[in-house]
Amino acid sequence: xxxxxxxxxxxxxxxxxxxxxxxxxxxxxxxxxxxxxxxxxxxxxxxxxxxxxxxxxxxxxxxxxxxxxxxxxxxxxxxxxxxxxxxxxxxxxxxxxxxxxxxxxxxxxxxxxxxxxxxxxxxxxxxxxxxxxxxxxxxxxxxxxxxxxxxxxxxxxxxxxxxxxxxxxxxxxxxxxxxxxxxxxxxxxxxxx
Amino acid sequence: xxxxxxxxxxxxxxxxxxxxxxxxxxxxxxxxxxxxxxxxxxxxxxxxxxxxxxxxxxxxxxxxxxxxxxxxxxxxxxxxxxxxxxxxxxxxxxxxxxxxxxxxxxxxxxxxxxxxxxxxxxxxxxxxxxxxxxxxxxxxxxxxxxxxxxxxxxxxxxxxxxxxxxxxxxxxxxxxxxxxxxxxxxxxxxxxxxxxxxxxxxxxxxxxxxxxxxxxxxxxxxxxxxxxxxxxxxxxxxxxxxxxxxxxxxxxxxxx
Numbered sequence: 001x002x003x004x005x006x007x008x009x010x011x012x013x014x015x016x017x018x019x020x021x022x023x024x025x026x027x028x029x030x031x032x033x034x035x036x037x038x039x040x041x042x043x044x045x046x047x048x049x050x051x052x053x054x055x056x057x058x059x060x061x062x063x064x065x066x067x068x069x070x071x072x073x074x075x076x077x078x079x080x081x082x083x084x085x086x087x088x089x090x091x092x093x094x095x096x097x098x099x100x101x102x103x104x105x106x107x108x109x110x111x112x113x114x115x116x117x118x119x120x121x122x123x124x125x126x127x128x129x130x131x132x133x134x135x136x137x138x139x140x141x142x143x144x145x146x147x148x149x150x151x152x153x154x155x156x157x158x159x160x161x162x163x164x165x166x167x168x169x170x171x172x173x174x175x176x177x178x179x180x181x182x183x184x185x186x187x188x189x190x191x192x193x
Numbered sequence: 194x195x196x197x198x199x200x201x202x203x204x205x206x207x208x209x210x211x212x213x214x215x216x217x218x219x220x221x222x223x224x225x226x227x228x229x230x231x232x233x234x235x236x237x238x239x240x241x242x243x244x245x246x247x248x249x250x251x252x253x254x255x256x257x258x259x260x261x262x263x264x265x266x267x268x269x270x271x272x273x274x275x276x277x278x279x280x281x282x283x284x285x286x287x288x289x290x291x292x293x294x295x296x297x298x299x300x301x302x303x304x305x306x307x308x309x310x311x312x313x314x315x316x317x318x319x320x321x322x323x324x325x326x327x328x329x330x331x332x333x334x335x336x337x338x339x340x341x342x343x344x345x346x347x348x349x350x351x352x353x354x355x356x357x358x359x360x361x362x363x364x365x366x367x368x369x370x371x372x373x374x375x376x377x378x379x380x381x382x383x384x385x386x387x388x389x390x391x392x393x394x395x396x397x398x399x400x401x402x403x404x405x406x407x408x409x410x411x412x413x414x415x416x417x418x419x420x421x422x423x424x425x426x427x428x429x430x431x432x433x434x435x436x437x438x439x440x441x442x443x444x445x446x447x448x449x
Contacts, residue, residue: 019306026305057304085301092290092297105293105300110284113295117277119268123216130281134289158215166303175299177275183287183295 010037010044011051018059018082025151025165027083034078042077058087062169083169107131107143108152112163113180116173121162124155199235203247206231210254213261220261228255360404367401368410375426380414383422383438392440399440 017036018028033041049059061068063080072080090098095105114130115122124144131140144161147153151166206228213223232251239245268274284292309317324330374381387402389395402424405411413436414423422438 019304020310021305021307026303058301060301084304086304087301089298089300090302092294095297095300095302098302102289102293105296106289109292109296113275113280113284114277116273117275117280119265130284133285134292169303170301171296172299172301173273176295177273177280179295179298180280180283180287180292181275183283183291 007044007047010041011048013037014041014044014048015084018084025081027081027169030078030080030082033082045082052084053087056087057084059083060085060169062165066168085170089172089175103135103139104143107135107140108147108167109176109180110134111144111147111153111161112167112171112173113176115161115163116177121156121160124159124161127161199238200244200247202231203235203244203251207247207251207254210251210258214254214257220258220265223255223258225255225259225262363397363401364404364408367398368405371402371405371411371424380423380425383413383424386424387440396440399438 013036014033017033020028022028030041033045037044045059045061052058060083061072061077061080062083063072063076068076068080092102092105096102100108110130110133111127114127128140128144131143135143144153148155148164151164153167154162154164156162210223210228212218213220228251232248232255236248239248287295371381371386374386387395387398389398402411406413406424412425412427414425415421415436416423
């Protein structure tokens with residue numbers, strides 16, 4: 001078998017392992033990929049990344065401290081989790097069929113931007129107070145529980161909330177804050193229209 | 194400075210430091226230099242092991258505050274730093290639609306396949322084929338299911354748990370007790386009357402009383418609004434009627 005054909009098989013295998021549904025979280029761990037296709041798995045990941053780029057997808061490598069840079073050590077890469085995400089963000093209309101309502105997305109924008117401004121962690125009551133500014137009371141508690149379950153948030157033992165693993169993978173925090181700060185206030189919007 | 198006051202001073206420092214470490218407040222609110230100076234002045238005074246350990250704890254917390262201060266500086270210098278107050282104001286001033294747009298604009302969902310694989314499907318089929326019908330599944334563990342049955346006094350007598358003489362003696366005892374109370378008052382509180390030392394005794398008295406009432410020696414008066422039940426000498430109702438009163442676990446005076 002030619003080297004090219006071998007690489008093509010490995011690329012398909014890596015894609016399969018990453019996309020296969022898992023009980024706990026999507027994606028795959030570095031050591032899992034290493035066990036499946038061998039030591040050179042990271043170079044195969046890079047080949048797969050090039051192919052996915054053509055389809056508007058990207059591989060995100062997340063370690064314990066957040067997204068890993070390509071300069072990460074072998075140990076860090078083995079311990080990290082590999083996800084395939086959309087390269088470009090969706091519009092509100094495109095995002096709606098995913099099961100996220102306007103209120104859900106607004107709630108996540110509020111929670112995540114607030115937590116980011118508080119260095120990633122804040123008392124749950126403070127976050128609830130912020131959400132109640134925009135959402136009905138019953139929906140606040142319901143949403144918070146749902147976001148924790150889905151991995152967008154983490155409820156800590158000291159009754160604080162911190163940014164969950166899914167938010168770290170799916171959300172571009174720099175864009176989130178930039179868009180929030182660039183949002184015109186309500187009065188300005190109405191006068192413009 | 195008295196010893197107690199010195200200890201209290203260190204404890205206050207420890208408490209204040211723990212609060213800063215546990216919250217997301219600005220670690221620069223702690224004047225590290227002044228706290229170290231305070232601890233240094235107190236250090237020669239400590240003699241007991243507990244006091245020295247307290248001083249070590251305070252110093253350890255101070256070092257963690259310094260670590261937090263470093264992280265804080267790094268964070269403020271990063272591109273992600275935004276004043277929390279500004280974020281709060283922006284959130285308040287925006288509509289839910291705009292906020293949803295903010296999230297969607299920075300959201301890159303994870304791609305995953307939600308499909309059952311062939312091996313999973315085979316496992317499911319094998320499991321289904323070996324699964325016993327619902328009716329047979331728990332038979333071994335719980336035995337044959339039986340319907341609810343009633344044990345009346347006659348059954349208890351037949352089973353030799355209760356003798357007829359004993360039952361009659363108990364009915365007489367309860368009736369005498371009730372009759373003596375009727376001499377003093379027109380009606381007797383049902384729950385107070387049946388109340389025994391424990392749940393078994395309460396239930397036993399309630400059963401015996403039901404025999405007294407069934408024999409026409411007394412009657413019940415129920416006040417549904419006040420949730421009261423009284424035992425009275427004579428019934429107001431022309432026709433006898435049956436009623437069920439549930440008694441479960443002791444709850445204060447009323448045992449239901």
